[in-house]
Amino acid sequence: MRGERHDRATRATPDAADVVVVGAGPAAWSVAGHLAGGGADVVLLAPDPAGPWPASYGAWVDELPPDLPASVRAAEMPDAAAIARSRHRLGRTYTMLSTSRLQAHLTDPPVRTVVGTARGTRPGRTDTAVVLADGRSVRGRVVIDASGAQRILTGGRVPTPRAAQTAYGVVVDAALVPDDERAFMDWRDDHGHVGWPTFLYAVPLGDDRLLLEETSLARRPGMPIPELRERLHARMAARGLDPAALTRVEAEADADTGGVERVAFVVDTPLTRGRGRVVPFGAAAPMIHPATGYSLAATLRTAPRLAEAILAHLPGDGADAAAAARRVLWPPGARLVHHLRRRGLEVLLALPPDGVPDFFELFFELPDHHRRAYLSEREDAPAVMGAMAALFAAADGPLRRHLLRWGGMPIGDAPAPDAASRPADGTIVGHE
Structure with a gap:
């Protein structure tokens, strides 16, 4: 029925609606659904409103909105592990979502669509x-404007080079990888490559499948996808996985089996609040965590509040409704947190390569509430500042000097050590 409704909606272009949402990803559909559920006449506009979402999505369970059905969660890692110089239990449950079930849930409301x-x-x-x-x-x-990195209505793509998270992943039979090799983040350098460090993201997808993804958390410009593929193959070979297991999946993926994921997205897009009646949402805003690349959970939590603010001022001139939406999206605390995390990104980009695992070793040793604040609190600036202060207090002299130097640089002015390297190569898709 959902597909039939969309087909009927796209036969003619409506002249007007209460709200026009541009985009067709989770941000667009989540806010459109909440607006429609509140009684607004909503039009969602995109080249393919019902097209499949290619990305994989993960989140901490405690970050997800309570109204998200548990059936959307495909697999979980209770007490997820992270490895820097040593293994750390993070005391939180990490979940991988079923992209198809998430899309079915978010696209269910009666929203008119325009191709x-x-x-x-x-x-x-x-x-x-x-x-x-x-x-x-x-x-x-x-x-x-929920058009993601394109920011079609709110400034367009930002000039390059930008800091980007890039990754290359292969989906394998979960039985091929022991439980102790699975981690939310694994900085060990058994891939044998020198240069900027990358980590292995090894997480269950459900149905006896496991995603093995070599990830560059952030570089300016992004690390090339082919290099990440080489590292993944070398890393898994060093751990005893038959290289043929990866190449077989890659070969089959050429036949559209979906067994390979290529990721590249910018993490230092300038903050924008929009103007007039235009409000950016999701990655267009950007709501991406500058230091981790995560945005889905924050987007899903914010969508109902954004919709409520708009609905409270409709009908009427949309300028008041848009202004109310901007206040919900970017209150002073959220703007300060975003700024602090942008500084954290610059600190990371300026670290010497061998200092990155040391930095994360220190971060993972912080008390749980500090880790949670930095990773998940979008508006609680005192909590985020407390986490940053705790890390500074735990740092040794050289790292403290580094934090003071690069943490105080103007945003965007910290050059990466290999900033002249070639840009990332690969399909631009969302990933979390």
């Missing part, structure tokens, strides 16, 4: 028109 590519906006007296590439337009009292 098309947004190119810009045309403000009017009481609403704003979203102009499509083919000349059509749809007017909305409020317009939400």
